[in-house]
Amino acid sequence: MFLDMVLRRNPKLIETAFYLHQKGLIDPDTYLLDLDVIMKNAENIKKEADKYNIKLYFMTKQIGRNPYISKELMYLGYEGAVAVDFKEAEILYESGVKLSHVGHLVQIPSNKIEYIISKKPEVITVYSIEKAREISNVANKFGIKQNIMLRVIDKDDILYPSQYGGFLLDNLIESAIKINELPNINIYGLTSFPCFLYSKETNNIKKTKNVDTLIKAKDLLEKNLNIKIQQMNMPSATCVASIKKIWENGGTHGEPGHALTGTTPLHAVKDEVEIPAIVYVSEISHNLKNQCFCYGGGYYRRSNIKNALVGKSVEKMNKLKVETMSMENIDYYFALLGNAPIGDTVIFSYRTQIFITRSNVAVVQGIQSNNPKIIGIYDSLGRYIRG
Known part of the structure; x- marks a missing residue:
């Protein structure tokens, strides 16, 4: 829903998401917040x-x-x-x-x-x-x-x-x-x-x-x-x-x-004063036939997810379509159309309500100055996990 907006208006957030995940500093099923x-x-x-x-x-x-x-x-x-x-x-x-x-x-x-x-x-x-x-x-x-x-x-x-x-x-x-x-x-x-x-x-x-x-x-x-x-x-x-x-x-x-x-429905269609400051980070778990699957946990039924970025960096990423999620099942995985290497980073940006998920939340400072620092990692209910 907001992926193209983030790519255009806050590309450093995308770069940081790839970097932190590939370095093992954040886990799949993590929301990354640009403090x-x-x-x-x-x-x-x-x-x-x-x-x-x-x-x-x-x-x-x-x-x-x-x-x-x-x-x-x-x-x-x-x-x-x-x-x-x-x-x-x-x-x-x-x-x-x-x-x-x-x-x-x-x-x-x-x-x-x-x-x-x-x-x-x-x-x-x-x-x-x-x-x-x-x-x-x-x-x-x-x-x-x-x-x-x-x-x-x-x-x-x-x-x-x-x-x-x-x-x-x-x-x-x-x-x-x-x-x-x-x-x-x-x-x-x-x-x-x-x-x-x-x-x-x-x-x-x-x-x-x-x-x-x-x-x-x-x-x-x-x-x-x-x-x-x-x-x-x-x-x-x-x-x-x-x-x-x-x-x-x-x-x-x-x-x-x-x-x-920066994620009201208005911000998905217009360049407003507020800039998008959140992405959801996952990882390719496996492939099956013409699909690949990444770890879930952060799905919100009003999210309007359409696409995801998959790869190891901005320079080596592809945009894949996301299969419509079932309303009847637990979001163990997100299904993407196409195959991708296991371990690749997956980045989404969509409307969410983190408190109803089972995700982690990484608060990161210094993204815009190219010096990202994880202030803290919290659970979806605001409890501190680690620095």
Whole structure:
């Protein structure tokens, strides 16, 4: 999906991937992250956000909850992390990363609420009155009033499968009245997902109907209940190209994830400010008939993989087509059309969510100055393996 973009816009990343694998410094089934380019992307996103006074929570699931990169983002002045689930919250906090937004997309389990609140998140998203009540009860133990965001949904909003939940717009006032009665809760903001998506028709990022729902919800709460909504959180496709759109629609916060590695769907088709900064590295295991097979482990079903580079170096590489992966089987191998020498490096670049894979993650500095240094190798959930 991004292979041609990486070849053209970040060729040194490709060169480094061949070098590190052929030298045995990284294993097959490893995502290679170009730290310097990621930080430059992050800097550009923040610079644009500052122009419009948009605050940024960084999303780490796409890069395997990586704690090293998370800390570097904190040094740049990002507000903190948005933890997509409670497990991500735990590993980020234990690694010294500030938790800013927890509970979206995954609600906090009942027995984890005390742990999360003890870490002082700026805001927690809730989908139900019952979860708000649990949070209020725990907040009472700490003697605090916890800021929460309501996830609001309306008919015809976009909701991805396995992500359903939230307050129906038609029932919002009734729900908010009950939540507002809880003693240790402050209705601080509203959120939804996805608020912005890439459009093939316009070849750009456009808002979804979810944004209109948030605007209606804000109006309802402020006019009917005199609740001051201080955060309008509008995640998805947060990048330089979408920051102004967030501001134009009354948003206050964005949550860059794929933009940090230059891998939103927009970045696959246009040269945006962000530069691609991630590749997946494997190795030819064997040949059979007119196919060769490389080690898997990093497949993501929405990856849109088309091609791979195979060889021992940029000078000695071929581009091979990738067989469509089966949705029914474990990705023990990727199948490529054509034969290749066993031990050759295989390089992919595609849309991924590293935290759902079994891959390693190599964070590498100095790629652009021709002096690559492995900062650390981590597992797909952000745990340090080795230097």
